Amino acid sequence: MKSPLVWKTLKISPALLGLSLFVTSNAYAAVPNQTATNESTVKLNNPLSEMSVEIDSLQIASDVSPGLSPTNTTADPNRELLEQIQRYSGENNTESLDQVTSVGQLRDVSPGDWAYEALRSLVERYGCIAGYPDGTYRGNRALTRYEFAAGLNSCLQQIERLMVGDTPDGTELETLRRLIQEFEAELATLGARVDNLEGRVAFLEDNQFSTTTKLRGEVIFNLGSAFGDEKADNSGEDIEDNITLSHRTRLNFDTSFTGEDRLRVRLQAGNTPEFDEATGTEMARLGFEAASNNDVEVNDLYYRFPLGDNIRLLVGANGFDFNDIAEIHNPILESSGTGALNRFNRRNPFVFRNNAEQGVGANIQFSDFLSLDLAYLTGESNSPADKDGLFDGDFTAISQLNLALGEKLDLGFAFGYSYYPGEDVNLSGSTGSPRAKEPFGEIATSALRFGIQGSWRLTPTINLAGWGGYIDAEAEAGAREGDNADLWTWVANVSFLDLGKEGAALSIMGGMPPKLTNVDGGDEDEDTSFLIEAQYQYPITDNILITPGAYVILNPNHDDGNDNIWVGTIRTTFSF
Template identity: 45%
Template sequence: MSKKLNKLSLKTISAIALKSSLKSTKYQLIAALSILVATNPAHAETNFIDIDNQNSMGQVTSVNQLSDVSPTDWAYEALRSLVERYGCIVGYPDRTFRGNRALSRYEFAAGLNACMQSIERLIGTGGVSEEDIAALRRLIAEFETELAALGARVDNLEGRVAFLEDNQFSTTTKLAGEVAFTLADAFGGDVTNPTTGLREDFSAQTTFTSRVRLQMSTSFTGNDVLYTRLTAGNLENSFASQTFTNEGRFAYDGQAGNNLTLDRLHYYFSPTRNLRVFTMASLGGHHFYADTFNSGLEAGGGAGGALSRFGERNPIYRLGLGGQGLGLRTQLGDKFELSAGYLARGGNNPAEGRGLLNGNYSAMGQLVFKPSNRFKLGLTYINSYDPNGAGSAFNFGGTGTRFGNLQGLGLDGIPVASNSYGVQGQFDISPKFSLRAWGGYTNARLIETGSAEIWNYAVALAFPDLGKEGSLGAIIVGAEPYLTGLSVPNAVDFAKDTPLHVEVSYKYPINDRISLTPGLIVLTAPNQNSGANDPIYIGTLRTTFSF
């Protein structure tokens, strides 16, 4: 009889235990155990289990000794039976049971084992009646359907796990993607063509463009990551060919003809606890390793942040963009952070005047002061050199006026050494309102020719969760890089109007994977010349899919 009963009990235990494992409290364990050990109390022996396996007290002989158990508890009768009749439950030293505490599977198994040992002793001494066996058989029959269903579920889960293991993308690599569709148009009055010098009607057509990114993030040690990104698109330079300026270009433009390119290849690792190292073999940029003080709007050229390149960050971070190099970021105590890096466009080219050390370079240092989680301030310095210089190599990464990029001034081919200074900050006034601001000044030394002064600045207001969780409203007002002073012999005369950039956008999440971003960009004095150019308005509706 004992062997037969053991088999019956194990089947019953399996059904009840599997059902109970869907729950998570000690009271639910007690309810299951009480069914399993509902036998003659006269032959029960002392056999208790410390469910918590720590800070245990001796076995209690009455449920009333447990101060946090009352007759109104739903599992009170089951607990009283196990404590007073079978002695297989104990409590904490402070005489509490803590029945609503989370329960692990190990603890559940330990409780089952202790009470089953009590049953086995009863069987060995003949303390189990035919009525008890009949009751257990009824339980088995009751749970027969559940057992069959659970067995099928387990088989199904095992099959699915095996399929995932055989077909998983990688055990070390995560694949993320982003697709952006942009419906846009630009409007304006008259603009001056810098090539002909003639004033003409502004002409731009409505466009529907796309950009796709696929990025693989691979970790080899758990403390490092290798980024490999493929990009394709047909935005080209947004409306720059019609506006004759880089002002107002979309943050995520640049690709043409839907040609697929490997545009980012970076490897980051941490040799010490407080130091992060950033190696950039393709598409290096200072913003990859340094804080740019514009969370939510800074998307690294992605289609989930600000609409424009200027709206993402202080343009001085774009000096040297696109090269190869190294970045470092380290904590200095609790309130300070230091970032430093070196980039070289053409660093992969061994030709004369190129390479890492004999061509274009940009070296940056930045100190961040962060006294609280809501406020931070940064001071930035960048020293750069462009051997091909003014008119071609020197630029702010697709932002600013033509004069701000030293174009159209008769300075082509003159090497440029520059010192740039930036100050930027972010103050999260509340969870739903954040103020950001930056300013940048560049002193460009035209080798053996003269010098130029270039400024940019902006204030950004961000409204996280505006109207819906995950949304982001933004208002950005400032001036993209523009030339304010030029000291060279026989300098070309140029206008010095302030080229205000006003940007309003609202990112609305349809769900976790799709968002819509309508917005408007206004350029009040394109190419810093309000007399030659009327204001330009760029309207857009961006749809972003992420996966």
């Protein structure tokens, strides 16, 4: 009769064979993140004998721990390598594996799965399979070579536990050698496949754009025109209503030096029409303007990096505003390339349009449900002239508290303070009436900013969003020093998702552009403008989106004496 050791070994062999077959069937899907190093050998030493199980041709990538580098030489490299694998399998992070004792603990594995019986055997009989902390197995996910090493190590440790207390004789050793030979063919096949993958990865790395920088691009072709009678600027001129064909082109270079930071450099060129000049009101501006006459310019430049686990800092040197820092809470319509067609409908102008170009900011994550956005922003910090610079020119200090009420409702509460020394006063973010832009003219002005914005996924295919804003402005110099004024704005929108096609969206939105009221010693906006937009986002492919739509401005510039103005457009967005 066989000794207990042989029987225990024979009992474990199906677990090892099953693991090897599982790894072989998934080897093609696992591509290492960086170039693999030279071949290594892993040995498992039985503490009760001189027997060793040797696995050849197992290559370990060097992208996790410096201890796995080929330059690391120690007195016992095989033992250190095994310790590295054991440490990897026990790492305490969100993707670490937890041993399960029943296949029923894996919520994404069902009896109807083709590998269910194999998994049940490996889990319940041999204890060689682990799941993720969220209770899933992720059987269709690509298997990394580290995960293979950790799983194989677990099975080998199981053999060691069964062998404790038994001393193998010659017959048992022969049985073990025969089992080792059965694995040689599987591991040789795995090694050949990994070698092939390494060659392909090496080719891609040799021909890639950059090891640290990703290039993303967006091109917009736009066919559009404004319609109506007279301009809204009391000039008596007719609206410039010729049909236009224009473009906006962006190239984003996103660079990471540590894997957790990002340096954004955006190049932009375009020739989209300035509908505010064509219609006499800034309410008519497009949400994707790029009126640079095709000159290439640096449109966005900032660097963000983590400070600990819950804080992220940002520094912006050009084209930097609060929307680069804070959550906008308008997920379907906030993007300039794929969101609202009108500038006003994209985001709350009292919070996210502060006439800024440079600044610093921070995101603080208190929990999964509570976060805080902070920023100090300036418009002319690059200029050393009087009433310019980082602290002597216009500035905005602003914050937003974000609440995530479950998975469907998000809210943001914003408060800020702005000061303009008399030049480039712009309280409306160039989305409202001329009076709302400069309540007291070109004199020093301060403003307390308040805003609330939110998004609610009412059903899986219906999303509601909107915002409201208020500014308390005060004149800080001249004959009107001490005068106060109030500014108001609001928007509401609804989007019907996957309408007609997966990824499509029909959106309807409307609101009141920034309006000036209750002005001390000056004129206010006596009437009320309303801006209504309807659009349909239709994806042709994953990279081409066509958005036909139109918007109308009722009582432009908050003056019911002005004729209504219409803007129609067909925007085609190419992303790559």
